[in-house]
Every structure is written in C-alpha cells, then in structure tokens.
Amino acid sequence: MIPHLAFMVTGVGAAVANHLWQSSVFGVAAWLMALRLRRNRAHVRYGLWLAASVKFLIPFSLLIDLGGLLRKPQHAPLSLQTTLSSAMSVVGQPFSGLPAHPMNAQSLPEHFTVLLPEVFAGVWVCGIVTVLLIWCTRWKKIYRALHRAVPVKSGREFELLRRLETLAKVRRHIPMLRSVDMMEPGIFGIFHPLMLWPDRLSERLENEHIEGILAHELVHVRRHDNLTAAIHMLVEVVFWFHPMVWWIESRMLQERERACDEAVVQLAGRPEVYAEGLLKACRFCAESPLICVSGITGADLRD
Numbered sequence: 001m002i003p004h005l006a007f008m009v010t011g012v013g014a015a016v017a018n019h020l021w022q023s024s025v026f027g028v029a030a031w032l033m034a035l036r037l038r039r040n041r042a043h044v045r046y047g048l049w050l051a052a053s054v055k056f057l058i059p060f061s062l063l064i065d066l067g068g069l070l071r072k073p074q075h076a077p078l079s080l081q082t083t084l085s086s087a088m089s090v091v092g093q094p095f096s097g098l099p100a101h102p103m104n105a106q107s108l109p110e111h112f113t114v115l116l117p118e119v120f121a122g123v124w125v126c127g128i129v130t131v132l133l134i135w136c137t138r139w140k141k142i143y144r145a146l147h148r149a150v151p152v153k154s155g156r157e158f159e160l161l162r163r164l165e166t167l168a169k170v171r172r173h174i175p176m177l178r179s180v181d182m183m184e185p186g187i188f189g190i191f192h193p194l195m196l197w198p199d200r201l202s203e204r205l206e207n208e209h210i211e212g213i214l215a216h217e218l219v220h221v222r223r224h225d226n227l228t229a230a231i232h233m234l235v236e237v238v239f240w241f242h243p244m245v246w247w248i249e250s251r252m253l254q255e256r257e258r259a260c261d262e263a264v265v266q267l268a269g270r271p272e273v274y275a276e277g278l279l280k281a282c283r284f285c286a287e288s289p290l291i292c293v294s295g296i297t298g299a300d301l302r303d
Contacts, residue, residue, distance in 0.1 A: 013117075015059075020242065022060040027052040027244045034251070042258035043223075049252045053232045056239050127240045135233070146188065149177035149196060156207060157197055161214050167267060168218040184281060187217045187294045190226045201284050208270070209277030215267055216278075219260040220294035229256075229294070256294075 030052035034045045152158045158176055165173065174187075176195045185201065188194045195217060202210065220226065232249060239245045265271045 019059050020239075023052075023056045023239075024242075024244055026055045027248060031251075034255075042255045042262055046252060046255035046259050049248055049255060050228055050232075053235050053245075053248050053252065056235045056242075056245065057231075124241070128237055131237055131240050142188065145179050145181045145183060145196065146177065146194070148181065149179045152176040152178050152197070157202060157210055157214070160207065160211055161195065161218075164211060164214050164218055168215060168222055170218050170221055174218070174221060184284075185213055185217060187220050187226060190224075190230060193221050193226065198284065201281060204280050204284060205277060208273050209280060211268065212264060212274035212277045213281055215264045216260050217294065219263045219267075220256075223256075223259070225256055225260075225294045228252075 030048045034048050037044055037048070161174065161176055174193055174195045176197060178199050179196050180199050183196070183198060185195070185197050188196055195214075205213075229252070232252060236245050236249065261274075264274055268274065
C-alpha cells in the first residue's frame, strides 16, 4: 500500500474502512443467498436484503464483543482457537495493523495530510445534506396531498377497506383519505398509517379490482414495510457514497412489492383480476416518490 493511502486508513479511518468492507462482504453474501432462494417466497429474500441493510448500521466489532460474552467450547484445542481467531481478524479487518505513522519525505505534504480528515468529513456532511434536501422536497409534495385530502367515512372503498382489514388480520382501523391529486393509492405513516385513495380512480375499477389494491396496501401495514423502508433510508443518509446501499434499495423495493403480491394472491386468489386492477391503477397514477411510501407501482405485473 502506498504511504499516503496507508495514512488514510489508520486509526478512525481503518475502523471505517473495515466496517465498509465487512458490510460489503455481507451484502454480497446476501445477494448470493437470495439467488439460491430465488424460487422461495419473496418475503424470505426481502429479509435477507433487510439484514444486509441493517448490517451497515451495526459494526462487526460490536457483534464480536457480544459473541465474546458466550461461553467458549472447552473441547477445541487452544491452537485451533487462536488460528481461527487470527484468520477471522485478517479477513474481517484487512485495514487494521497498518503503521500509525507511515509518512515520509516523499509522501503527501504534511499540511495537506493534516486536512484530509476535515476534507472527507466535509464531503460526507455535504452528501448527507444533499440527500436530505432531495427527500424533503419530495416529502413536501406528499404533505401537500395529505393536507388537501378529505376523510372518507362511507362509500364502497371505505366498506371494502373495513372488510379486508379483518381478512388481512390488521389489528387497527386504517383511516382513509380521498385525494384530488393524480397519485397512486398508498399507505403513509409508520406508527399511525393512513390510506390515501385517489378521487377519480374508483371510476375505472370494479369492486374486485379495488379489493386487490386495498389488500395490497393492508399487507404493507401488516408487514410494517414503511418502518423497514425508513430504516434503510437512514442507511442511505449515512452511507450515501456506497453504491451497494442504493442497489440494496432497489432489491428491497422489488422483493417488498412481490411479497405483497404473493400475499394478496394467497389471500384472495384470482391473480388475473388482481393484476388487471394493478395495471389500471398504474395507468392512472404516478410512481411513489419515496421508498417509505408503500404503493403498488413496484409490483411485477407479469408475475
């Protein structure tokens, strides 16, 4: 390793580099496992991608410390334990053990090297602010739609929603709002979810189509998809510079919607009618502006 690069990955930099390395390896392992389980149900693969996302928030060193609290097996030879521990340390922390002061006369200028941590921290903070500003802009559109929405207390959509809540085993009554905006039906909120239904969408749908779409949204509530999506949004804020984080988002979104589709088909049957209802809704509506807004346009209509 060249001297100035070694300097960048010592101390705190080494800990960060090791954490990114471990999280990346974990993400690749989740991808390989998802490929192996591609014939299983989608919620299993979604759990793998969610674990890969959460791993970015949990340093491997913390897991090692927790594992150290467990009783070690006494039958294993001490030499074998030492060898395995050393191998795990080398593989899991490849950036540790570098010299603390690798600088020399031929390396980067000293005044520039001193500023490197501040430069990296500044770029990181600027990236966080940029991501938050983009999301805040999208959130404003959602809140404007919610502000203009009207509560629904009757009508066929409301009655179908109440009936499906029992079938989908949702333990709470989800308030329903009618929106005048051209957007897809969706569940908004994490702890107090709301159902937002476009005003003119029902004119194009039969009751069985509405049932399928409402069931899809109620499955999102039952699965707490908005909560898990918000957790991944936190990962994206902190690790915005890591390409794998955004790749995991796309995989989570695909498997999340596919898992809901599978649950709806299992719940109500008639997949052709369900897919027809989704297709009509997608023609009418726009795509959800945020991953933590559970909608329907991420579904694979062919499947």
